[in-house]
Amino acid sequence: xxxxxxxxxxxxxxxxxxxxxxxxxxxxxxxxxxxxxxxxxxxxxxxxxxxxxxxxxxxxxxxxxxxxxxxxxxxxxxxxxxxxxxxxxxxxxxxxxxxxxxxxxxxxxxxxxxxxxxxxxxxxxxxxxxxxxxxxxxxxxxxxxxxxxxxxxxxxxxxxxxxxxxxxxxxxxxxxxxxxxxxxxxxxxxxxxxxxxxxxxxxxxxxxxxxxxxxxxxxxxxxxxxxxxxxxxxxxxxxxxxxxxxxxxxxxxxxxxxxxxxxxxxxxxxxxxxxxxxxxxxxxxxxxxxxxxxxxxxxxxxxxxxxxxxxxxxxxxxxxxxxxxxxxxxxxxxxxxxxxxxxxxxxxxxxxxxxxxxxxxxxxxxxxxxxxxxxxxxxxxxxxxxxxxxxxxxxxxxxxxxxxxxxxxxxxxxxxxxx
Numbered sequence: 207x208x209x210x211x212x213x214x215x216x217x218x219x220x221x222x223x224x225x226x227x228x229x230x231x232x233x234x235x236x237x238x239x240x241x242x243x244x245x246x247x248x249x250x251x252x253x254x255x256x257x258x259x260x261x262x263x264x265x266x267x268x269x270x271x272x273x274x275x276x277x278x279x280x281x282x283x284x285x286x287x288x289x290x291x292x293x294x295x296x297x298x299x300x301x302x303x304x305x306x307x308x309x310x311x312x313x314x315x316x317x318x319x320x321x322x323x324x325x326x327x328x329x330x331x332x333x334x335x336x337x338x339x340x341x342x343x344x345x346x347x348x349x350x351x352x353x354x355x356x357x358x359x360x361x362x363x364x365x366x367x368x369x370x371x372x373x374x375x376x377x378x379x380x381x382x383x384x385x386x387x388x389x390x391x392x393x394x395x396x397x398x399x400x401x402x403x404x405x406x407x408x409x410x411x412x413x414x415x416x417x418x419x420x421x422x423x424x425x426x427x428x429x430x431x432x433x434x435x436x437x438x439x440x441x442x443x444x445x446x447x448x449x450x451x452x453x454x455x456x457x458x459x460x461x462x463x464x465x466x467x468x469x470x471x472x473x474x475x476x477x478x479x480x481x482x483x484x485x486x487x488x489x490x491x492x493x494x495x496x497x498x499x500x501x502x503x504x505x506x507x508x509x510x511x512x513x514x515x516x517x518x519x520x521x522x523x524x525x526x527x528x529x530x531x532x533x534x535x536x537x538x539x540x541x542x543x544x545x546x547x548x549x550x551x552x553x554x555x556x557x558x559x560x561x562x563x564x565x566x567x568x569x570x571x572x573x574x575x576x577x578x579x580x581x582x583x584x585x586x587x588x589x590x591x592x593x594x595x596x597x598x599x600x601x602x603x604x605x606x607x608x609x610x611x612x613x614x615x616x617x618x619x620x621x622x623x624x625x
Contacts, residue, residue: 210449210457212480213369214473216269217462218249221469222258223540226267227562227617228470229477233262234301235462236272240288256295263296271297273311274323276304289314299344308340319343324371329355331362338366345369346458349376349439350509353451360453367455372445373472373497374460376436376508376520378404386434404434405526430524437522440505442497443490445479447511467534467548467619468500470560477563499621501528532558536608536620544607545620551608552599553591557620559584570612577612586611586620 214230216222225233235258237250250258259269271292277285285307292300293315300311303323311320320342327348328334334345344367347356356368377384387393387401408431410423425431439460441448448454457480459472475496482488497505506520535557536545551557559567559577567584570577575588591597593606600608 207484209484210454210480211369212473212476213270213456213458215374215459215462215464215469216258217464217469219254219258221462221466222269223261224466224469224562224617225473226262226265228473229563230267230473232268232270232298232456233258234270234272234458236274236301237292238288240273240275240277240285252291252295259295259297268298270299270301270321271295272301272323273307274301274303274325276325277307282310286310286314293318301346305340308337308342312341321346321367321369324348328359331359334359334363334366338363343367344455346371353448353453353510357451357453368453369456369458370448370454370510371439371460372441372448372457372476373439374464375503376439376506378434378436404436405432406434407432407526408434432522432524432526435503435522435526437504437506437520438502439508440494440497440502441507441510442475442479442493444507444511445476445493446483446488449480449483465501465534466537467621470562470617470619471496471500474560474563495531499530499532501530503528530624532621532623534619534621538610538614538616538618538620539607540616542610542613542616542618544609545614546607547593547600547602547604550599550601551588551591551620553588553597555588555622557586557588557622559586559614560619560621561615562617565615565618567614567618568612572611574609574611577614586614 211231212229213232213234214225216225216233216235222233222235235250235255237252237255262269273289273292289311297318299319299321301321301323302308302311303325308320311318321344322328322337322342324346328337328345329348329351337345346369349371360368384400386403390403391401393401410431412421412423457476459476461468461472475493479493503526504522534548535551536547538545561567567577569579574590574592575586577584577586591600591608593600593604593608
């Protein structure tokens with residue numbers, strides 16, 4: 207049986223390694239402003255992106271290169287040069303958005319498969335068939351598509367791979383085709399520089415054009431005026447339903463600009479969901495409990511199961527502030543012997559240890575602290591905080607690595623439940 211692929215975001219080299227360590231089969235990322243995430247594109251250099259590709263391939267994992275910006279005429283020659291440069295790095299596919307860039311990729315690097323970005327908003331088998339005939343091997347379907355329509359595309363174009371988003375930030379606009387940021391700040395969303403204007407609070411007014419009278423509309427207490435702020439997509443509870451349909455080839459997690467912890471936990475939760483599905487023990491509450499520890503804007507299961515017009519709960523109107531059940535306290539370095547502080551930690555604190563897929567700590571106890579297992583979870587207590595010198599408490603502003611009582615799996619995290 208061919209298992210569905212789990213595809214995670216790689217905003218930089220460390221996030222790439224974290225995503226793979228926590229169970230991703232493939233990752234996606236890019237270099238420079240030809241990607242639709244300029245911020246994450248700047249975090250990769252050509253050298254580090256090549257290192258990431260080689261690292262993934264050493265684990266028999268894949269890397270898909272994002273070249274999904276919409277070029278101006280003046281950029282096309284530079285775009286072509288960038289495609290050539292990326293092809294030399296040896297990625298497993300290009301993610302692109304337009305027919306012209308598809309043709310450009312095929313001319314410059316015909317040996318590299320092409321995946322069509324969700325920005326192309328494919329919703330039906332006619333469009334899917336056209337792109338397939340153009341040489342596209344996979345389509346990342348529009349986020350507004352239904353599972354029923356995915357099944358129809360697969361029926362009509364059976365050799366075309368289908369990829370869907372299952373988790374992450376949702377765009378206020380249809381398939382990301384937004385102009386709000388362009389109008390307000392000149393930052394073009396479809397060229398990777400969205401300012402996330404939809405997350406802002408807005409003051410609403412009603413104007414009488416005949417008299418010029420302007421009335422401020424007062425918000426209902428508790429509802430707020432974050433009128434365009436979408437909740438985050440979360441389809442973890444529907445993975446069984448999706449995989450039962452047998453038409454989806456890849457499940458994609460959004461979030462190249464999100465934190466290291468998010469890359470780890472989102473990947474971990476969906477890895478568990480996929481593996482549990484194939485093992486016949488699907489447990490949605492378990493996956494949702496993990497995802498709830500990340501920062502989020504509230505969750506929605508989007509439009510894959512329910513049509514957009516059937517939904518009235520996809521917006522978070524009262525606030526754009528992220529929330530989560532746990533606070534990330536520290537991130538274990540790749541040597542496994544030390545950690546970097548992400549939030550205040552004091553002597554005597556007990557922290558939960560979150561480890562990469564298939565790895566567990568070993569119990570120990572000494573003057574620095576204790577590592578032990580209890581109720582199916584691993585815990586760390588720090589009796590001594592040593593980072594160049596001893597501290598009673600250490601804060602996130604301290605960039606010195608802190609000693610652990612014993613080695614933990616590299617790229618583990620320490621977290622604490624928010625009371």
